[in-house]
Amino acid sequence: MSELPNPVDYAVPAFVVLMLVEIWLVRRRKQTRAYSPGDTATSLFLGLGSTIAGVLSAGLIYALAVWVHAFALFDIGMDLRGWWWAWIACFVLDDLAYYVFHRSAHRVRWFWASHVIHHSSQHYNLSTALRQTWTGFLSIAFIFRLPLFLIGFPPAMVFFVAGLNLIYQFWIHTEAIGRMPRWFEAVMNTPSHHRVHHATNARYLDRNYAGVFIVWDRMFGTFEPETDDERIRYGLVHNLGSFNVVWAAVHEWVGIAKDVWRAPWRHKLNYVIREPGWSHDGSRATSDTIRAAWLEKGNR
Amino acid sequence: MNAWQIIGSLIAVVAVIVAVRMMGLGEASIADAAEACDLAEAMVPGFIAREAVICGAGRGALIAGTNGEFVILKRLGSQYAARRLAAPVTTQLRDETVLHIESGDRWFGKINLSFPDEATRAAWRERLDQAR
Numbered sequence: 001m002s003e004l005p006n007p008v009d010y011a012v013p014a015f016v017v018l019m020l021v022e023i024w025l026v027r028r029r030k031q032t033r034a035y036s037p038g039d040t041a042t043s044l045f046l047g048l049g050s051t052i053a054g055v056l057s058a059g060l061i062y063a064l065a066v067w068v069h070a071f072a073l074f075d076i077g078m079d080l081r082g083w084w085w086a087w088i089a090c091f092v093l094d095d096l097a098y099y100v101f102h103r104s105a106h107r108v109r110w111f112w113a114s115h116v117i118h119h120s121s122q123h124y125n126l127s128t129a130l131r132q133t134w135t136g137f138l139s140i141a142f143i144f145r146l147p148l149f150l151i152g153f154p155p156a157m158v159f160f161v162a163g164l165n166l167i168y169q170f171w172i173h174t175e176a177i178g179r180m181p182r183w184f185e186a187v188m189n190t191p192s193h194h195r196v197h198h199a200t201n202a203r204y205l206d207r208n209y210a211g212v213f214i215v216w217d218r219m220f221g222t223f224e225p226e227t228d229d230e231r232i233r234y235g236l237v238h239n240l241g242s243f244n245v246v247w248a249a250v251h252e253w254v255g256i257a258k259d260v261w262r263a264p265w266r267h268k269l270n271y272v273i274r275e276p277g278w279s280h281d282g283s284r285a286t287s288d289t290i291r292a293a294w295l296e297k298g299n300r
Numbered sequence: 301m302n303a304w305q306i307i308g309s310l311i312a313v314v315a316v317i318v319a320v321r322m323m324g325l326g327e328a329s330i331a332d333a334a335e336a337c338d339l340a341e342a343m344v345p346g347f348i349a350r351e352a353v354i355c356g357a358g359r360g361a362l363i364a365g366t367n368g369e370f371v372i373l374k375r376l377g378s379q380y381a382a383r384r385l386a387a388p389v390t391t392q393l394r395d396e397t398v399l400h401i402e403s404g405d406r407w408f409g410k411i412n413l414s415f416p417d418e419a420t421r422a423a424w425r426e427r428l429d430q431a432r
Contacts (some may be wrong), residue, residue: 012312020315023319026323027323032325033379037320038376040316040317044313044316048306049310122381127316198336200341239382239383240381240407241374243377
């Protein structure tokens with residue numbers, strides 16, 4: 001497989017240390033609601049399960065990447081000295097691909113069924129960052145990176161920078177950091193921007209999809225700044241109400257199956273491809289209807 | 301990923317959970333009826349709260365809405381989860397002040413709300429029964 005190591009493997013010890021530091025810090029600040037044992041256990045076991053699921057599907061995804069790369073438009077090398085600009089371009093374009101994936105993951109229920117796991121905690125701390133999907137392969141999330149292989153970026157390079165992207169996103173899952181310097185907040189994804197993304201407050205729903213560079217949200221009209229006037233509520237519009245690890249991992253897939261089974265034939269596909277919360281009789285709430293109701297009340 | 305990495309990860313997971321528990325994190329309680337109403341309205345789209353009763357020293361709450369609906373809150377970690385109760389609501393009396401309520405959601409579970417006193421429990425149970 002890849003001749004490069006997975007950088008996430010080397011970052012895991014740092015993740016653990018940083019979580020312990022955050023736990024100590026919130027205790028010191030008397031922010032006793034920042035963590036809870038049950039929630040942390042659920043997040044970490046989902047993270048461990050995700051790693052194992054990723055290993056099981058990695059070979060197939062890598063083989064697919066190599067096959068697609070055979071049709072590449074350009075012949076891009078791996079050598080850092082000769083191709084340093086390609087590494088930078090790959091990192092930036094991979095982050096753009098992540099933005100597209102992430103936006104789709106919130107707007108198409110099939111993709112959401114995998115991604116919802118990451119949003120299923122009502123807490124927001126570094127352990128939330130590790131609450132990752134078990135079913136990414138099933139939701140074919142890897143298709144969003146295929147254009148990079150078609151351009152000509154070697155699969156090993158793409159998967160390496162994707163690992164760096166994932167590592168970057170770890171530290172932004174915290175309430176322990178307020179705002180970064182203004183120039184940093186303007187360009188990079190930060191804890192402040194990502195708190196907005198994890199919020200269920202009407203004003204924040206489906207905003208700030210960025211991975212590393214918040215500029216994508218600013219460019220494509222999905223940016224929302226964090227306000228100090230409103231306390232953030234994290235989690236899902238319809239929270240799980242359970243710490244059950246397996247239910248957290250599969251509940252949306254079960255929901256899709258039930259909805260498709262019950263729906264009239266002409267609406268079945270819509271329960272797979274429409275936005276989360278969509279229903280053929282309009283009986284459920286989507287992020288759009290929640291936001292519209294909130295705006296109707298004269299908010300903004 | 302090899303077996304040692306999995307074992308190492310498991311040890312790290314347990315260490316972090318133990319640290320959270322040892323630091324005494326994860327406590328929460330609803331302060332008053334107004335907070336319970338705010339939580340219910342925030343978590344259940346379209347629900348407009350009218351009044352609420354705090355149960356079990358703030359670990360849960362039952363909220364009545366303006367349109368005859370009820371929402372139940374239960375503590376989950378240091379946060380609260382909400383469910384709109386679908387009529388008819390199944391309830392059972394437990395002990396002197398506890399009311400057992402079936403949320404209708406298998407994973408949200410069956411909730412035991414401990415009311416401030418027997419009379420309050422009886423009054424709220426009657427209201428839930430009328431929601432049928």
